[in-house]
Amino acid sequence: MKRKKRISTVILYIVLIFLAVIMIYPFVWSVTASFKTNQQIYGGNPLDLIPKPFTINNYKRVLELLPFGRFLLNSMFLATVVPAISIILASMAAYAFARLEFKGRDFIFMLLLGVMMLPGHVTLIPRYALMIKLGWVNRYIALIIPAIFSASLVFKIFFMRQHFLSIPRELEEAALIDGCSQWGVWWNIMMPNSRPALAALAIIGFKTEWNSFLWPNVVINDFMKMPIQVGLTYLQSNAQSSWDILMAGTTIAIVPVILIFICFQQYFMAGSLTSGMGGR
Amino acid sequence: MGKQADSGLATTSGSPKPSNKRRAALRRELTAWSFVLPSLIGLGIFVYGSLVYSLYVSFTSWDLLTPPKWVGLANYARTFKDPNFIQCMGNTLYFVVAIVPLGIILAMAMAIALNKERPGFKFFRGAYYMPSITSTVAIGMVWLWIFNPDQGVLNTILQFLGVANPPRWLESVKWAKPALSIMRIWQVSGYYMIMYLTGLQNIPKDLYEAAEIDGATKWQQIKSITIPLLANTTVFATIMLTIEAFNLFEAIYVMTEGRPGGTTNTILYYIYTQAFERYRMGYASAMAWILFAILFVVTILQFNARRKKEEIGY
Numbered sequence: 001m002k003r004k005k006r007i008s009t010v011i012l013y014i015v016l017i018f019l020a021v022i023m024i025y026p027f028v029w030s031v032t033a034s035f036k037t038n039q040q041i042y043g044g045n046p047l048d049l050i051p052k053p054f055t056i057n058n059y060k061r062v063l064e065l066l067p068f069g070r071f072l073l074n075s076m077f078l079a080t081v082v083p084a085i086s087i088i089l090a091s092m093a094a095y096a097f098a099r100l101e102f103k104g105r106d107f108i109f110m111l112l113l114g115v116m117m118l119p120g121h122v123t124l125i126p127r128y129a130l131m132i133k134l135g136w137v138n139r140y141i142a143l144i145i146p147a148i149f150s151a152s153l154v155f156k157i158f159f160m161r162q163h164f165l166s167i168p169r170e171l172e173e174a175a176l177i178d179g180c181s182q183w184g185v186w187w188n189i190m191m192p193n194s195r196p197a198l199a200a201l202a203i204i205g206f207k208t209e210w211n212s213f214l215w216p217n218v219v220i221n222d223f224m225k226m227p228i229q230v231g232l233t234y235l236q237s238n239a240q241s242s243w244d245i246l247m248a249g250t251t252i253a254i255v256p257v258i259l260i261f262i263c264f265q266q267y268f269m270a271g272s273l274t275s276g277m278g279g280r
Numbered sequence: 281m282g283k284q285a286d287s288g289l290a291t292t293s294g295s296p297k298p299s300n301k302r303r304a305a306l307r308r309e310l311t312a313w314s315f316v317l318p319s320l321i322g323l324g325i326f327v328y329g330s331l332v333y334s335l336y337v338s339f340t341s342w343d344l345l346t347p348p349k350w351v352g353l354a355n356y357a358r359t360f361k362d363p364n365f366i367q368c369m370g371n372t373l374y375f376v377v378a379i380v381p382l383g384i385i386l387a388m389a390m391a392i393a394l395n396k397e398r399p400g401f402k403f404f405r406g407a408y409y410m411p412s413i414t415s416t417v418a419i420g421m422v423w424l425w426i427f428n429p430d431q432g433v434l435n436t437i438l439q440f441l442g443v444a445n446p447p448r449w450l451e452s453v454k455w456a457k458p459a460l461s462i463m464r465i466w467q468v469s470g471y472y473m474i475m476y477l478t479g480l481q482n483i484p485k486d487l488y489e490a491a492e493i494d495g496a497t498k499w500q501q502i503k504s505i506t507i508p509l510l511a512n513t514t515v516f517a518t519i520m521l522t523i524e525a526f527n528l529f530e531a532i533y534v535m536t537e538g539r540p541g542g543t544t545n546t547i548l549y550y551i552y553t554q555a556f557e558r559y560r561m562g563y564a565s566a567m568a569w570i571l572f573a574i575l576f577v578v579t580i581l582q583f584n585a586r587r588k589k590e591e592i593g594y
Binding site for chain 2: 012013015016019020022023024025026027029030033041042045046047089090092093095096097100101102103105108112115117118119121122123124125126127128129130132145146148149150151153154157181182183186207210211213214218229232233236243246247250253254257258261262265268269
């Protein structure tokens, strides 16, 4: 019996390790290939992961071909500003839906929930037409404002409302009796008591903005304003079969999110759980 | 205006108190609105307004340059006669049928295997989850190389294992769709694994203890306790993964652009090319609404299927 158990444990670990290799291999390959020469990538064994000779030339070439530094800066900016603004707006609205009373509150809330699962493609064309009308095409604002006001804002409102409902009312009541305004309660009591929830939203928001492609690809074609994922597709058409250069670009586009994931793993998991359940 | 209403009320009731109360109520109402209005105005324009406008555009012929021309249902009628649209529909359904069940099974299996605290399990959970947080555009380029028929990793391994003529993957009419499905299953299953891991936390431990006393094997426990009690998670995961599979776009954009011969062209990719390469905004909007309607119906059907099962006590 005991022996049988040990054998099944060994088999389980073999399967788990095998799966882990499959899951991680593309990342490892991308990073190592970015330090290889094209000769090694083409001529050699693809399972040989050690770059011989080791070169950082590919990264130099990427920066020569396209303004990748600028792409990185743009994406860093968008991936912090967009989630920051939308989290603040969402937690304001969430506070009202959780604690304040106003006419039509429940009706409006239901109306919002109705678009939480709305796939972005339905509004893609009218949003683009609106950008043309407003003269926002090829401007940063087109990457910020429409990105804030999307179905994911509704999800954030829903998520923060759930969280606010779980905070005991005594905390605010004491403050209100002391003459604190509703804005004061929201900022000084509700927000500080929601740090883990806010952090989860911020990190998921960073990832989503960093990876976003379809919308920026439609509204931006000026390199100076382009986020990294869009820039990467330009590298793909510029570098054609130079896999060494392309893998350097790919690595630049992937690594920041992976680093953040490694540092804040628990927030990632918490945030995606709830975003999964938010579908209701 | 508010003042007038207040004084009217005060005279009828004969005391100033209700007027104060009303003023306070009004202030409370205004404060509440100041919290929600920024979000509501933005969503009103960019989501609800856009939805209505998109519906209108779908009944017009519009190239963005000249004003839209009303054409009634012509765009919708056209989809039924457009062989490309019909092909895209078929391709998209293929991806849904390939990705959803396999993704769900893999996610559930990974979650059940990792639902303990053992050495290394935290690492495995992180490793399996990692593909789902990386950008499809970037990792798609890596998979482009993995699927490279001549030098790619996959075919090198297959040749090593003795497969004489391994598939030409993304270049082949027959293998391009399976290749993309493999890549997407690889990418998304870790996300749903996390959903299942939370689902598993809600299953009471004593159920397993009771089953063990009754002499049930591990496999019997999984079959008659774990999987049935995960049904709610499975419904959510299935709905979300179905929507995701229907909206396959970035992988197509980077890896195949619909080739070879349109065999990997999906509805969303076709909508994109019709709108932003051919400037057929009306036709693209009509297709977007058809896709939306399909997703809506599929979601409702999946919810109802779950409810029926609940009624018979499963």
